[in-house]
Amino acid sequence: MPKRKMEKSKALTQLLYGQFFQQLPFNVAIIDRDYNIIEANDNFTRYFGDWHNRKCFSVYKKQDKPCSVCTQKEIFEDGRTRVVDTVVADKDSRWAHHVIQSAPLRLTPGGPVDYILEITSVVTDTNQWQQEYNVLFDRVPCYITVIDEEYRIVRANESFRERFGDVLGQYCYKVYKRRDKQCPRCPAARTFKDSKIHQSEQSGIGKDGKKIDYAVMTSPLVRGEERVAHVIEISTDVTQIKKLEKEVLEAERLAAVGQTVAGLAHSIKNILMGLEGGKYMISLGLKKDDRSMIDRGSDMLDRNFDKTTTLVKDFLSFSKGRLPQLKMTDPNALVEEIVDLYKDIAGVSNIELKARLKPKISPAPLDPDAIHTCLTNLVSNAIDACLMGQQKGSEVVISTRDEKGKLVFEVSDNGSGMDYEIKKKIFTTFFTTKGGGGTGLGLLTTRKLVQEHGGKIVVESQKGKGSRFRMEFPRKRLEMLYRESE
Amino acid sequence: MAKKVLIIEDEPDVMEYLNTVLENNGYRTYTSTDAENAFAMVKEIVPDLICLDIMMPRESGLSFYKRLKETKTLKNIPVVVVSGVIQQGEFDFRSFVPDETIAPPERYIEKPIVVDDFLDTVAELTASDRTG
Numbered sequence: 001m002p003k004r005k006m007e008k009s010k011a012l013t014q015l016l017y018g019q020f021f022q023q024l025p026f027n028v029a030i031i032d033r034d035y036n037i038i039e040a041n042d043n044f045t046r047y048f049g050d051w052h053n054r055k056c057f058s059v060y061k062k063q064d065k066p067c068s069v070c071t072q073k074e075i076f077e078d079g080r081t082r083v084v085d086t087v088v089a090d091k092d093s094r095w096a097h098h099v100i101q102s103a104p105l106r107l108t109p110g111g112p113v114d115y116i117l118e119i120t121s122v123v124t125d126t127n128q129w130q131q132e133y134n135v136l137f138d139r140v141p142c143y144i145t146v147i148d149e150e151y152r153i154v155r156a157n158e159s160f161r162e163r164f165g166d167v168l169g170q171y172c173y174k175v176y177k178r179r180d181k182q183c184p185r186c187p188a189a190r191t192f193k194d195s196k197i198h199q200s201e202q203s204g205i206g207k208d209g210k211k212i213d214y215a216v217m218t219s220p221l222v223r224g225e226e227r228v229a230h231v232i233e234i235s236t237d238v239t240q241i242k243k244l245e246k247e248v249l250e251a252e253r254l255a256a257v258g259q260t261v262a263g264l265a266h267s268i269k270n271i272l273m274g275l276e277g278g279k280y281m282i283s284l285g286l287k288k289d290d291r292s293m294i295d296r297g298s299d300m301l302d303r304n305f306d307k308t309t310t311l312v313k314d315f316l317s318f319s320k321g322r323l324p325q326l327k328m329t330d331p332n333a334l335v336e337e338i339v340d341l342y343k344d345i346a347g348v349s350n351i352e353l354k355a356r357l358k359p360k361i362s363p364a365p366l367d368p369d370a371i372h373t374c375l376t377n378l379v380s381n382a383i384d385a386c387l388m389g390q391q392k393g394s395e396v397v398i399s400t401r402d403e404k405g406k407l408v409f410e411v412s413d414n415g416s417g418m419d420y421e422i423k424k425k426i427f428t429t430f431f432t433t434k435g436g437g438g439t440g441l442g443l444l445t446t447r448k449l450v451q452e453h454g455g456k457i458v459v460e461s462q463k464g465k466g467s468r469f470r471m472e473f474p475r476k477r478l479e480m481l482y483r484e485s486e
Numbered sequence: 487m488a489k490k491v492l493i494i495e496d497e498p499d500v501m502e503y504l505n506t507v508l509e510n511n512g513y514r515t516y517t518s519t520d521a522e523n524a525f526a527m528v529k530e531i532v533p534d535l536i537c538l539d540i541m542m543p544r545e546s547g548l549s550f551y552k553r554l555k556e557t558k559t560l561k562n563i564p565v566v567v568v569s570g571v572i573q574q575g576e577f578d579f580r581s582f583v584p585d586e587t588i589a590p591p592e593r594y595i596e597k598p599i600v601v602d603d604f605l606d607t608v609a610e611l612t613a614s615d616r617t618g
Contacts, residue, residue: 266541269570270497273598277503280601284510293506300499 027120030105031056033076035066038115049091056118060088071102076113079104088120097123143214143235146221147172147188154230163237165207172233176204188231191218195228201238203483213242245477267311274304324367324452326482331400331407332357334368338375338398342383346396351386353379356399364407364475365482370449371409371471377442378411378469385415385467406455407473414466418459446471454481488514489612492533494524494550495568496542500597504537504568511605513612521550528560534612538591540569548582555588564611565591568604572596 021028027044029037035055045051048059056072057063066073071082081103089095100120104113123131137144138158146155151172161167164175172188173179182189187198197219204212214235221230281297284290332355339355346353379396386394396413443457450457454477461467491513495501501517508515516531518524521542528536536554540547547567555561571577572594579590593607 266570269597270500273503273570274497274499276598277499277506280503281506284506296502300502303499 024119029056029118029120031072031116031118033114035072044120047090060120062089062093071100072116075102075104075116079106079113085123097128099123141237143233143237145172145233146230147233148230149192149228151182151188163206163212164204176202178205187216187218188233191220191231192228195220195222202235211239212237213239242480245480264315271304271307271311274300274307278302278304323485324370324449324481326365326367326453326478326485328363329366329368329371330363331361331366331371331409334366334371334375335398335400335409337372338379341376342379346383349383349387350392350394351383352393352395353383354395354397356397358399358401361400361402361407364473365478366453366473367449370452374446374449374471375409375411377446378471381442381469382411382413382415382467385413385417387415389414389416389464389466402475403472405475407475407478409471410468412466412468417463417465417467418461454478488512489535490514490516490531490533491535491537491608491612492516492518492524492527492531493537494518494521494542494547495537495539496520497539500539504599507599507601507604508608511608513608521547524550525553528554528563532560533563535608536563536565537608538565538567538569540567540571551591552583552585552588564593566593566595566607566611567591568595568597568599570597 022041024041024043027041027047029040029044029051032038035057037051037054037056037059040048040051051059055066057066061067071084074080075082081101083099083101085097085099087095088098088100098120100118102119103117105115105117106112107114140157141159142157143160143163144155144157145153145160148154153167153170153172153175156164156167167175173181173183173186177183183202185200185202187200190196190198197217199215199217201213201215204214206212215238216233216235219232219234220228221232222228278297278300281300282294283297285293285295285297335355335357339353343353375398379398382396386396394414396411399408399410399412401408401410447457450471450473453473455471455473458470458472459467460470491508493501493504493508493515495504495517496519498519501519505515505517516527516533518527519542524536538547538551547569551565551567554563554565567577569577573596575594575596577594583590592611595604595607
């Protein structure tokens with residue numbers, strides 16, 4: 001290249017660089033190893049004022065000594081680019097948020113860092129909002145992911161990453177549940193399909209291998225007018241709540257067992273007393289040569305041996321420590337079975353047995369045999385109560401309904417009813433008002449079976465007016481048990 | 487004159503047993519299978535001792551006991567509780583009757599009874615020189 005042409009080209013390059021440096025829409029400065037600003041563009045000068053013969057900390061921070069944490073010092077040491085977010089003051093000492101990007105400059109390639117190029121830009125309102133949004137996105141106590149149509153995670157917040165690991169680009173089902181294909185009942189799939197918000201309760205596995213229960217909500221993310229390209233999944237961790245729920249369930253079951261054992265002891269003591277009594281009377285009768293006393297003693301022995309047999313049988317069936325065998329069951333069909341079974345028995349005593357069923361009630365995961373036993377116990381009690389009440393127009397009504405998320409079975413009668421004293425005791429011990437006719441296990445068994453379904457049994461009764469026994473099963477709990485049993 | 491003992495017990499066999507034991511040892515016995523009926527009997531007979539069960543249908547033994555102790559003319563009749571809920575002679579009376587003005591029963595006897603101990607207790611509580 002001729003010398004003149006080369007000089008022209010160099011001049012052009014310098015001009016371009018100079019123009020470029022001056023025209024950049026940021027504040028640009030070059031700093032040497034002693035923190036002196038040796039060059040800056042017009043924007044910088046306009047914003048920070050005269051910088052000649054000043055050090056960076058004096059210009060940015062209006063300080064007379066270096067900052068305690070100095071980015072420049074670090075860059076001179078390790079030669080790596082940095083971006084920091086900090087407050088600096090303009091020439092009139094007005095402080096504002098800035099982002100400072102600092103890059104090392106080397107005069108010889110691979111050599112030491114000679115200067116640092118600093119580009120400072122003020123954080124505008126939009127940037128501020130973006131920042132706030134980012135903090136919110138990352139720190140909100142929910143797991144948030146954005147997934148694409150292939151179910152790949154394209155964004156995940158920090159809460160999520162902490163719990164499930166760094167998983168960008170991976171399939172959500174793989175990450176949430178370690179599955180190889182899409183999950184059944186996937187709410188995101190429904191949102192992709194109908195662009196609506198969907199909710200679901202799910203269980204997944206965290207990066208530590210522990211089970212996580214979460215309630216997930218999926219929302220469509222539509223850009224432009226197109227179909228749903230992304231879905232945002234927001235999940236709340238309900239592991240602790242689920243754990244507590246389970247503990248409550250467990251505690252209720254244990255309490256029932258404790259009361260049962262106490263009740264059993266009481267029942268056995270009464271039988272023992274009867275047996276001792278029989279023995280005493282026989283030996284007294286022999287001593288006194290009193291035939292009738294011997295007979296009475298012998299009868300006592302017979303009766304109490306019989307009671308032992310019945311008690312043991314009842315108790316064995318009661319103590320079957322098994323989980324309910326849940327299957328989807330039509331509640332109304334169960335009730336109709338009981339009505340068929342007891343209609344005639346009730347009819348003989350002029351008691352009308354009726355069913356009042358909610359039409360088209362949704363099926364529920366129940367143990368049909370267990371609920372059959374419960375309804376049998378309640379209905380036979382109701383019939384007994386009507387017999388004791390000896391009213392005309394006696395009736396027993398079994399009804400089904402849904403009430404505040406609970407499946408309800410109710411057995412009501414207009415029989416003898418119970419007073420407060422009896423009501424307090426019916427579930428707590430082997431309590432019977434039927435003299436020798438009952439073991440007092442019917443209602444206990446019923447309560448146990450109901451509790452095993454996560455439900456409870458409630459009684460309302462008025463002496464002389466009748467009783468109403470209600471078995472309530474929260475459908476959510478039933479579903480939880482059902483999922484566990486699957 | 488024979489001492490009068492009222493037995494309140496809902497289990498017919500238990501009742502017959504206690505009744506036989508007491509009669510055979512020279513006591514005059516009265517029986518009631520429920521607490522409600524028993525209260526009327528107490529007023530009429532004014533027994534020297536009441537043998538009381540706790541767990542009974544309708545009115546419980548404890549509510550009968552409270553009623554008895556709240557009745558001025560009857561509150562000095564000694565009571566021995568004979569029940570299956572008693573364990574090793576102990577019963578947490580105050581958790582059922584927190585009212586401190588009502589004195590606890592004189593004695594608790596656990597079912598099944600030991601006949602001699604039961605008779606000793608009855609004899610002690612019905613002794614003529616017994617004060618209080």
